[in-house]
């Protein structure tokens with residue numbers, strides 16, 4: 001049976017990037033180091049010793065990149081603002097040269113009919129704020145709100161869609177828990193404090209954005225909610241799933257959408273932090289300020305069991321034996337949902353995307369965006385220079401089908417942002433892993449749309465998967 005997957009009128013057909021992963025030009029225009037500059041220049045932290053110093057030089061090539069987006073027919077583009085480009089030390093006035101880069105980028109997008117979606121924070125905290133304590137320190141949340149106000153005042157005349165944070169789970173738990181992301185700290189208490197201050201920063205930033213932007217502005221946050229599944233119906237596996245849902249998902253959605261931290265989460269982590277000292281009066285009201293859309297970044301489902309029930313089974317602990325990114329749930333075992341994996345070793349299973357969208361629709365009742373979805377594969381570069389990535393095409397097709405199924409099931413999904421527009425700096429993996437629908441030759445920085453890009457352009461033109 002052929003199912004025709006169609007999408008609503010006005011559905012945003014997008015692609016996504018992040019500042020540190022593509023811009024380069026790290027010392028230009030008054031920009032100072034972020035935690036990712038420091039981290040990537042620390043030996044042993046990033047594969048191959050790669051850094052974002054040049055990345056794909058988008059800072060100088062953005063006009064070419066916008067032209068490529070227009071050729072593909074993208075109707076929307078999600079990018080992030082580099083905090084240390086706009087407000088170098090994380091304090092004080094904005095730097096006009098930093099803002100000018102984003103003004104020029106946005107004007108170029110608008111001239112090509114592409115709607116910008118600006119993310120305020122995709123992991124590049126100004127190093128000076130980390131040196132003052134970073135996200136485990138409450139003041140960082142206030143600094144983030146000040147920066148949000150500066151960005152909105154400068155760009156609010158041309159950007160009407162904003163997200164505050166990208167994947168605060170990664171910032172808190174990979175940055176301060178497992179230490180595989182910047183700033184590379186490994187203290188479970190600090191990771192939990194970071195999570196609360198990211199939440200607070202989100203809420204304060206929503207307030208600052210509302211004050212600075214026109215009433216029609218659309219505000220969102222992008223969460224990498226884990227599609228958690230117990231490995232079996234054994235009570236211990238259900239308990240493992242509850243714990244991962246608590247510290248992986250509800251630690252953000254609880255305060256943001258229900259104005260509370262759930263009791264089970266507080267109990268699981270009570271030995272690590274004094275929540276009643278961490279959470280001040282008024283914080284939960286601040287964090288739960290209403291937003292207009294909720295963004296989901298989805299890559300794969302998360303299958304868990306108790307350690308005991310994982311004996312003799314192949315395990316798949318993302319943190320590979322290093323410090324755990326799961327405070328209060330360190331003994332939970334992770335399993336592959338299946339053996340069909342991407343070049344990251346992440347299992348391919350689009351049902352996690354439709355399940356998550358439907359669950360989010362039911363629980364939060366908000367319009368949704370898929371703010372990231374995509375995959376790394378080893379692409380084939382032909383002698384004639386063309387780049388073939390049929391596995392990526394299949395991945396995106398199957399995940400778009402899952403989006404359309406969620407829409408058919410009642411979820412109000414307003415758009416899809418493919419990760420990523422371009423091959424780029426894949427954090428701890430450096431340039432080894434390629435997520436782009438546009439290939440980048442890292443010697444010449446030449447851009448070549450892959451076969452997946454041509455396929456995506458066709459889908460956008462037809463508005464259906466056919």
Ligand code: GBH
Nearest residue numbers: 018166167224299300317318345346347426
């Ligand atoms: C996103 O993070 C980022 O926003 C983006 O910058 C990045 O380039 C992109 O994804 C690709 O990595 O242990 O097998 O279950 C992704 C967050 C967290 C998703 C870890 C996959 C574990 C996979 N990731 N997660 S597994």
